[in-house]
Amino acid sequence: MTTFLGMPSLPAFGSGNLFAGESFPTAAHRELGNAQLRANLGHATHTIRDKRQAVVSELPDWEQLRDAGSAIKQAVMSRLPELLEEFETNFTARGGVIHWARDAGEANEIVAGLVRDTGETEVVKIKSMATQEIGLNEYLEEQGIGAFETDLAELIVQLDHDKPSHILVPAIHKNRTEIRDIFLREMPGADPALTDDPSVLAMAAREHLRRKFLTAKVAVSGANFALADSGTLAVVESEGNGRMCLTLPETLITVMGIEKLLPTWQDLEVFMQLLPRSSTGERMNPYTSLWTGVTEGDGPQNVHLVLLDNGRSAALADEMGRSALHCIRCSACMNVCPVYERTGGHAYGSTYPGPIGAILSPLLTGIQAEENNSLPYASSLCGACYDACPVKINIPDILVHLRSVDVDSKRGKKKVPSQMDVGMKAASWALSSGKRLGLVEKGLPLGRLAAGPDRKITKLPGIAAGWTQSRDIPAPPAQSFRDWWAKEHRTAGGAPGIPGTPGTPGTPEAGPSRTPSPDTKETPQ
Ligand code: SF4
Numbered sequence: 166m167t168t169f170l171g172m173p174s175l176p177a178f179g180s181g182n183l184f185a186g187e188s189f190p191t192a193a194h195r196e197l198g199n200a201q202l203r204a205n206l207g208h209a210t211h212t213i214r215d216k217r218q219a220v221v222s223e224l225p226d227w228e229q230l231r232d233a234g235s236a237i238k239q240a241v242m243s244r245l246p247e248l249l250e251e252f253e254t255n256f257t258a259r260g261g262v263i264h265w266a267r268d269a270g271e272a273n274e275i276v277a278g279l280v281r282d283t284g285e286t287e288v289v290k291i292k293s294m295a296t297q298e299i300g301l302n303e304y305l306e307e308q309g310i311g312a313f314e315t316d317l318a319e320l321i322v323q324l325d326h327d328k329p330s331h332i333l334v335p336a337i338h339k340n341r342t343e344i345r346d347i348f349l350r351e352m353p354g355a356d357p358a359l360t361d362d363p364s365v366l367a368m369a370a371r372e373h374l375r376r377k378f379l380t381a382k383v384a385v386s387g388a389n390f391a392l393a394d395s396g397t398l399a400v401v402e403s404e405g406n407g408r409m410c411l412t413l414p415e416t417l418i419t420v421m422g423i424e425k426l427l428p429t430w431q432d433l434e435v436f437m438q439l440l441p442r443s444s445t446g447e448r449m450n451p452y453t454s455l456w457t458g459v460t461e462g463d464g465p466q467n468v469h470l471v472l473l474d475n476g477r478s479a480a481l482a483d484e485m486g487r488s489a490l491h492c493i494r495c496s497a498c499m500n501v502c503p504v505y506e507r508t509g510g511h512a513y514g515s516t517y518p519g520p521i522g523a524i525l526s527p528l529l530t531g532i533q534a535e536e537n538n539s540l541p542y543a544s545s546l547c548g549a550c551y552d553a554c555p556v557k558i559n560i561p562d563i564l565v566h567l568r569s570v571d572v573d574s575k576r577g578k579k580k581v582p583s584q585m586d587v588g589m590k591a592a593s594w595a596l597s598s599g600k601r602l603g604l605v606e607k608g609l610p611l612g613r614l615a616a617g618p619d620r621k622i623t624k625l626p627g628i629a630a631g632w633t634q635s636r637d638i639p640a641p642p643a644q645s646f647r648d649w650w651a652k653e654h655r656t657a658g659g660a661p662g663i664p665g666t667p668g669t670p671g672t673p674e675a676g677p678s679r680t681p682s683p684d685t686k687e688t689p690q
Pocket residue numbers: 443491492493494495496497498499521550553554555556557558
């Protein structure tokens with residue numbers, strides 16, 4: 166008798182707002198033309214990173230804290246299924262209800278169903294990357310349910326029908342005059358005499374939101390952490406809007422990526438030091454809300470948690486890339502990234518911009534997803550993101566890894582070889598033999614002809630045009646090093662002495678010679 170054990174199933178890739186609508190180079194090229202955007206971004210990122218640097222420098226054990234954060238996250242990833250079960254047991258024992266969602270579609274359906282069950286048609290929302298990722302607001306709107314962002318920056322973006330461009334400061338690309346104009350245009354009842362003073366703008370938003378807080382029966386949140394040993398969820402924030410959403414409504418629905426777990430309360434201590442310092446440059450975030458299930462007569466009486474995979478299992482299966490799941494969404498890597506600072510977050514397409522987005526989005530969707538396969542190239546590999554990351558995610562190494570996965574995934578797929586394929590083949594042919602390289606060098610004088618009298622090549626054809634778009638190439642020298650060396654070192658009746666060239670000692674083509682190698686110094690005998 167044989168037993169059919171079935172095929173092992175592959176983890177599903179993520180869906181939702183994880184895909185770039187266009188390639189990074191196309192989007193970045195367009196965004197680079199926006200001088201106002203670059204000025205806003207430059208000012209904001211420099212301010213946050215200076216603040217961060219000041220508070221990080223205060224801690225003598227910052228590096229040890231980073232090591233601890235990294236080690237805890239590694240331990241979580243190595244026993245994620247077990248911790249998820251422990252969390253589920255504790256969360257449900259305290260009156261919470263767990264829902265499992267494989268992808269964005271499932272998560273959206275679950276949340277919409279839960280809201281419908283309450284009979285409500287409006288929800289207030291706490292800033293949440295997970296709900297951005299699954300496109301919850303748009304889905305709820307299609308279902309006739311209005312979702313109102315209560316975080317100030319998210320509110321600005323929502324009112325402007327725009328997309329966030331930063332994890333922590335979604336409206337980082339807008340200045341205060343632009344924000345005042347948005348409020349005047351989109352906020353019902355906004356004072357026509359509204360100024361662009363930040364405190365005046367904040368007061369206007371507060372008034373607008375208070376009406377929502379007092380009427381909403383359902384709130385939707387994300388979570389920064391979940392503690393397995395007690396079934397507790399945690400949200401950290403700066404404005405207090407989150408706390409209003411977490412306490413006033415009758416129903417609370419949280420959507421959280423499965424990677425947000427921590428094993429114990431004690432582990433939270435490490436992250437409560439790492440996160441505020443790395444994100445807002447504060448020693449401590451102003452509001453930390455923790456809730457464990459339902460407390461009779463106090464706070465929401467229906468507490469739900471949607472545990473979201475959406476490609477996280479696939480990312481976990483990538484041994485090299487899985488540490489991207491350690492991310493605590495502090496945004497420190499974005500604020501130091503020279504590429505992000507110039508292009509802004511929209512160029513990355515996905516919910517996750519900047520260095521972490523360049524690795525996380527392709528890991529969640531699979532690098533084969535055409536929309537995201539240019540993201541791992543959106544980096545100068547300067548390593549600033551790695552230095553800034555509070556949990557020591559080696560982003561540059563993962564970028565290089567994903568580039569190689571991308572190249573491998575395309576290998577042999579194209580019927581007609583690309584210019585790059587042909588160029589690489591030619592380079593491999595020439596560079597694998599000194600004789601061939603010598604022959605290629607004979608063509609260098611042609612380059613001098615192309616350069617003209619100013620000795621500069623300003624335009625190359627085909628894909629090489631990308632090189633000359635921003636720099637000139639100096640004309641090649643009249644004589645190659647090989648030729649020069651051969652002339653200088655030709656001994657009477659002997660051979661020129663470049664290893665690997667025709668007639669050079671040490672190569673099959675060469676005869677015996679007493680000419681010394683250029684790499685060695687002859688000691689007087
Ligand atoms: S990758 Fe590191 S620095 Fe970037 S957002 Fe995540 S935790 Fe912060």
